[in-house]
Amino acid sequence: MTGVAVKLEGLRRTFGTVHALDDLDLAIEPGELIALLGPSGCGKTTALRILAGLEDATAGRVLVDGKDVTRLPANRRGMGMVFQAYSLFPHLTAAQNVEFGLRLRRGPLTRAAEMLDLVGLSGFAKRYPHQLSGGQQQRVALARALAIEPRVLLLDEPLSALDAKVRVQLRDEIRRIQTEVGTTTLFVTHDQEEALAIADRVGVMRAGRLEQLATPSEVYLRPATAFVADFVGLSNRLSGSVNGDVVEVLGARLPLVTPHAGGAVTALVRPEAVDVVPDPEATATVLTSSFLGSTSRVTVSVGEQVVVAQVPSGRLPELPAGTRVRVTIQPVAVALE
Amino acid sequence: MAEVAEAVPRRVAGRSRPRAGALLGTVPFFAFVTIFLVIPTLTVVIGAFTGAGGRGFTPANVRALTDEYILAAFGRSITLSAASAIIGAVLGALLAYALVTAKPDGPLRRVVTAAAGVLAQFGGVTLAFAFLATIGLSGFVTLWLQEHGLDPYANGVWLFELPGLTLVYTYFQIPLMVIVFLPALDGIRPQWREATASLGGNTWHYWTRVAGPLLAPAFLGSALLLFANAFSAYATAAALVSQGSPIVPLQIRGALTSEVVLGQANLGKAMALGMVVVVAVVMTLYALLQRRTAKWLG
C-alpha cells in the first residue's frame, strides 16, 4: 500500500473573533509522516480535525490525492483517527473494536486479527478496554484506525495521556508501523521531543500559522524564527550586534538564519553550541552545574549575562561552582528575537 | 480508588479488635433501628406465615395471595407501575438528552436538575389535589376544554382509575428519570461519535451500534428504579381513589382498616411480603445493571 498526497490550502477557522487557523498551507507527500508541533491553542488540533472532516473550515480547501474533499462528511473520507484517550468503545472487546470499521464496510473481518498482531496485542483480542492499560488501549485504537486501510492516518496527541516510559516505547512503535504500512500520516503533538523523534518533517505552529516546516534536524539546528528556536529545545537569549551577515555574541561570530538590518539584537543560542573550559584567567564563573545523565548542564555568569552550556557529564568534576571558565560558541546559524 | 481507600483502614481494624467500650457507642442507634425497623420487617415476614390465631406456621396467607382478587390487584399494580415507568423513562430520557446538549454548567441545566430533584420527591396528597385542581371534574383544564367543546370525560371519568393514576405518577417519574439517567448520558464521550464517523459510520450507525448499546443497561436500570418507585407509592393513590382498591397498597389499606373479617391482618402481611419480594427482585436487577453502567460509562 502506498500513501496519497494531502494538501491543505489557505485554511481558515474563526471562532467569533479568534482565528484558530489563519491561512494555513500544508502539503504532505505520499507516505510521509508530518508532525504538527506547537503550544496549546496554536491551531494544530483544529487543522487535524478539519482534515478529518470533524470540523468545518471557515475558508480554504482540503485536497486528498488531488481531489477536493472539503465538503465531504467525516464518515466518507476514509481517514483513520487515533484520539488522545478513551476513544475505544467500552462495550466492545479489543477485537470487536478493531472489527467495527470493517463491519460498517462489510469487509472481511480477518484483517482485525492481522492488525492486532501488527500492534503486538494478538493475545488481548477478547479483553475489554477497561481490562487494558492506557498504552494497550492506544495500540488497539491504532489497530482500529489502520484496519479500514485509511488513505490518511490522523493521530491527535495519541501519547499525551500515557506515562513517560510507555510514551517513548509506543512512539517508536507508531513510527515502525507507519513506515511498514506506508500510510500518509499527520501527527499532532505539543511535545517537541516526540515530534522530532517521529516525523519526516515537523511543522511548528503558532497562532494558526505555520512558522516553519522542515526536517527535524533543520528545525532544531536552523530554526527559522525566534519562536521556533524558543519552542523547540532550550535556548540562551544572548545580546549581540549584527555586523553584515554575522552576529557577534560573547566574542563569537555566528552566521544568521535570516538576514537582519544590523544593530543591537538578542540571539538565541543552543546550550549544546556553548562550551566552557576552566581557565583561571577568564572572567566567567560557574554558578551551578546539574547532572542530567550522559550530559550535564552548567550555568555560567558572563558579565551581566547568564549562559547555559551543555557538556559531557565526564567533565563535570572539573567544573564545580565558582570555577573560572572561558566560554566559546560553535559557529552554527542562530535566529534573532 | 474508593475501594482501595477503604481497604486500608479495614485491614488495620482487623488486626486490633475493637474493645467492647467502642461498641457501646453504637447501642442507641442499633436499639432504635431494631425496634422500629428490624422488628416491623420481621413482623411482616413472620406474620405472613402465621395463622389467624396468632400461633403456628401456616402457608394459608401466602396461598391466599393467589386468590383472584389479590392476583388482579397485583396485576393492576404491575401494569400501573410498568406503564408509568415506561412513559416516565422515555420522556425523562428525552428531557435528560435535551439537557446534555446544553452547556454543562449553564443556568438551564442547573435550574432543571434542581427542579427535577424537587419534583421527584413530590407525591402524595398534595400531588393528588394538584391534579384534581387541574383535570378534576371542576378542574382548570377540564373546564377550559369543556368551554371549547371537548370533554375529556365524555367516555367516563378515568382520573380515579388506572389511566388517571398513570398520568399523575408520570409527574414524579419523569423528574426521577432525569436524575438517575443524566449521569449515564454525561458518561458518553464525544470521541465515540467522532471515532464512529472516522470509521465510516453515520448517525444511524452511531446510535444503533455505539450509543444505544452503551446506554441500554443504564436506561433499563433507571426504568426498573422507576417501576419500584411507582410500585411502592401509596399516598397519591390513597388520596385519589377513595372507593374500591384497585392496586395492592390500597388492598393492604383495606386489610389494615377492616376489622370485620378475622385473619385479614395477616393477609395484609402476606400482601406486604409480596410487595417486598417484587421490590427486592426489581432493585437487585437494578443494582446489577447499575454495575455494568459504572464499568462502561463511569
Next chain:
Amino acid sequence: MARVIFRWTVLTVMGVFFLLPLIAMVEFSTRDPETWPLLLDWPRLAEEYPALAEGILASLAQAALTSVLMLVLLVPTAIWVRLRLPRLRRVVEFLCLLPLTIPAIVLVVGLAPVYAWVNYLIGGSSLTLVFAYTILVLPYAYRAIDTGLSAIDVRTLAEAARSLGAGWTTVIWRVVLPNIRSAVLSAAFLTVALVLGEFTIASLLHRTNLQVAIEFLGKSSATVSVAVSLTALLLAFALLLVLSLAGSSSKERRS
C-alpha cells in the same frame, strides 16, 4: 440547529406539563376570594378549621423533633463507626438504606404492632410518629451525612486532635462536627421536607399531621385544601431548591 430546536421543544412541552398543575392550583384556590385571606389569619383558621390547625402544628412539631432525633442517632454513630468500628460500616449502611426497599405501606403493616406498645407506654399522641419518621428519612439523611464524612479525612483529623490531647467527645463535637456542618444541615432540610409531605404512616396509624388534615379537608372544603396544599408544596419546593442549589454550588467550589 436541529439540536437547539429539539431541546427547546422538549423543554417547552415538559415545562407546560409540570407548570400546569401548579397554575391550576393557583386558579382553583382563588375561585373563592375568601380563601387566601383566611389562610393568613391564624386565629380565624384555627377557629373555622380546627383539624387543619391541629395538623399544621403537629407536622411542624414532627418535622422539628424528627430532625433532632435523626441527628442525635445518626451523626455520632456515623462518625463513631468511621473512627473506631470500620467493620460495622457495612452493617450500618445496610440498615440505613433498608427502608428504600421497604415501601412505606409495608412498614406500616409491621409498625402497627410496635405502635400498639407505643400507645400503651406513652400514649397515642401524633408526636409519637417521630419514631417511624426517623426510620423513613434514614436513607436520605445517611447518604447526606456519609457524603459529608467522605469529603473529609475523619481518621487523620481525629488522630491529629487526639495527639493534641483531645478526648473522643471533643473530637466528635469540636473537630469532626464543624467540618460536616453543611452535610448535617442538608440532612435536616431533607428530613423537614419529607416529614411535611408524609401521609401514609400518619393516616394508617390513625394520627394527624398536615397531609392527613388536608386529605380530610378535601372532602368538605376543596378550595381551602387546595390552597393549603399549594402552600405546603411551595414551602417544600423552597426548602429542597435551596438545598440542591446550595449543594451544586458547594460542589463547584470544591472542584
